[in-house]
Amino acid sequence: MKKTVSERADILPVLGEVFRAHGYEGATLALISEATGLGKGSLYHFFPGGKAQMAGEVLAEIDAWFEVNIFAPLRSAEDPARAIAAMLKGTEEYFRSGRRVCLVGVFALGAARDSFAAQVNDYFARWGDALALLLGRSGLSSSVARRRSEDAMLSIQGALVLARARDDAKIFSRAMAELKLRLLAE
């Protein structure tokens, strides 16, 4: 048997795309095996906990990416307008301008939410907190900052749903552009 020396770091993104495309229940081991090029032996070697562990680690990896590239910059930003623009640019790139779907959102809607409730909740909570903090620092009252940050979270998710529903990625880009104005208004 050959040894393909697959790294965990190479596998997780592929796993992520499978879960994105088929959801938790739809992502069968056969699909995963095909997408990763790994047999069950390897899969269960890396993830003894099976599908649940795979999904959990994928979520954690996504969370870590957002923590580094989106949340942390938001928290430590000097210029609010610049920070918001950067956040929007980052999310637009991450979601491939609406052609890619949010795995956390997919899990949130499905039955998988129960199993991953903490991770799902945390992701949005930390994003929302970081954004609200920034908006607060830009002069908005904390209640307005809260409401606007919640509006941003929900607009991003909704734009992804609608873009995919109508098969029109431009919906997402339009929503991000409008969100930028709305976040900084007044």
Place this chain on the structure above:
Amino acid sequence: MKKTVSERADILPVLGEVFRAHGYEGATLALISEATGLGKGSLYHFFPGGKAQMAGEVLAEIDAWFEVNIFAPLRSAEDPARAIAAMLKGTEEYFRSGRRVCLVGVFALGAARDSFAAQVNDYFARWGDALALLLGRSGLSSSVARRRSEDAMLSIQGALVLARARDDAKIFSRAMAELKLRLLAE
């Protein structure tokens, strides 16, 4: 064997809840059978096309409900403010103030979108058109009306995702209240 005289009309809503809760791929026939109280014999008697037909008819039923209770009133409304308030009230009730999820949105995000693309797209297209028409009649330019109606579609979907992700139905109610102001602004 008894005859429970189950009406198609009684079955569809139950089917809808099963699909809502588990998604298309997650809704197994065993789950459906249990929820409806119907054996496979009855299920396949009513829906010879199996799961796909069930899902298709559920979508059609939902579409019909919205057509009658939301879209049509929007198109024929006299008073825009009143019509929007009615739409928001209707959707808030339908989605049980954020505790219920949108089946069309669930399908849109999953792999089932491909099979039901036309129905999924149509639902949002007709809602968006009806709302844009109304907003246009209220004096907004057609491009602004379009953008705002798109914003409404996406806010509803996003609010449902976020409410479920954070397990906080109030997010949905807040979003609907804010949407009302935003739709009628200026």
Place this chain on the structure above:
DNA sequence: GACTCTCTGTACTGATCGGTACAATCTCCG
């Protein structure tokens, strides 16, 4: 070259998948 330890493919498990077949029972209509 032998000993590990890591990685991998394959064969297998029992359970469950969606779907079919069919006979038994019911309701309705005359």
Place this chain on the structure above:
DNA sequence: CGGAGATTGTACCGATCAGTACAGAGAGTC
């Protein structure tokens, strides 16, 4: 009351599910 057609439960189908067992191959170490 006696068919006819609608409705039902159950047994069954092959395929596929998630997961296990395990032997063999690779690489590193001595």
